Amino acid sequence: MSLMRGVVAALAVSLALVLQVTVFPHLAWQGIVPNLCLLVVVGAALTRGPQFAAVLGFLAGVALDLAPPADHVAGRWALALVVVGYLAGRVRQDVRPTAMAVVATVAASSFVGTSVFAISGLVLRDPALGVPDLLRVILVAVVWDVLLTPFVLPLVMRMFQALEPARTA
């Protein structure tokens, strides 16, 4: 079962990544697209807890770092999504999260995730961008992710729940 879960999770992340770089640029606002990989990781965190989500976050991040057309220093999205998976997993209660809780978690995760990525860039001097530019991108990204939450998160969470029959939370 856990192998099955891993395969499905990897497929979900790959699908999210491909959609993110091919389909969504047509809808992007100044190149900023919803971070579907982050949404999948948050969905995993809310259903499966921090351990699984951190591992999935690492894999999704490495994929984001390496798949074309990525050109930043590899490992930065991996770091960001590990943190996101862990933190979002800590939010999970033993009751089903309400819709508001999910939206709030996504917003916080998106902010933390993109911020960690941006800060790692500041440390490495990878993008020579100013803090106001970074903040603008981070905030627009949060809005995008929250807008996509009602369409993506229920799907992702139902998927991970269906792969988890033994858990009685």
Added chain:
Amino acid sequence: MGLDKLGHRTARLGRFRGRRERRWSGAGRLDERSRPSRSLLVALVLASLTLITLDYHGGDDSPVESARRGVGEVFGPVETGTATAIRPFTAVPDWFRSRGDLNDDVARLEAENSRLRSQAATADYDRNRLQEYDGLTAAADDLGYALVPARVVALGPAQSFSDAVTIDAGSRAGIRPDMTVINNDGLVGRVLRVTSTTATVLLVVDTDSVVGGRVGESMEVGFLHGRGVVGDAGRLDLELVDESEVPAKHDTVVTWGSEDGAPYVAGVPVGRVTSVYSSVRESTQRAVIDPYVDFGSLDLVGVVVPSGTHSDRAVIEADGSMR
């Protein structure tokens, strides 16, 4: 019902075992959720940091590059396939805007327009170039180059703060790193790395991109830096080498070119001067350039290859013929 209960109990088994262990170790009631896998988190964070260090200090020949290429070989064709699959749908808005034949007219006129514009834009440059031609006969070959046509299939998210795109032509099409990428409006960028079927192109608006530029009117040279913004507000900064020279508004900037045309061939129009700032303290001139290329809606591009390159697709030769 009975079966259901059984499953329920099996699920709880793990927890029972946990409780027994706690009793043996004599520890108090630890909340399972308060300490979830701290060591795993540390391991993953360390793995990420290792990856960053490897790639950051490795530079161009870091071990990460081969991983990048491997992942690219897998994801590249998938991205190309998806982009091809959705292309009919991204064209849907156009159907509502105008009828098919009008659309064709618009496309034809746009193509003609950008051809004429690029002719007009390089007129100054060409005139100056002709005057200096005596010493430049060696560069004659540079004027004619072949193009491998390709389509943009994926754009990096702005959240990654780097402006790079994937095109659907790779090493099989004769593309190598450090080749110039243009479209019919002007300079797009340069090839960073290739897989067998795709290539990653760094756009000139990226903050890492530096292009040698030449003001067509005065032949002054300088360096063009990207600002990292792709939309309508995408601009380049031009720093002139000669501080006393002031570029005029609406002057055209073309590429200056490098040896063997790598990474940029000479004479490709880049953009138009929109404003000039001079800093008295640093005694430099900084001009803001509005690029001709609309980076928000990149689609068909051409990669400049040496004439006669072997390719898996039709190559547009310097004289306009297809091969």
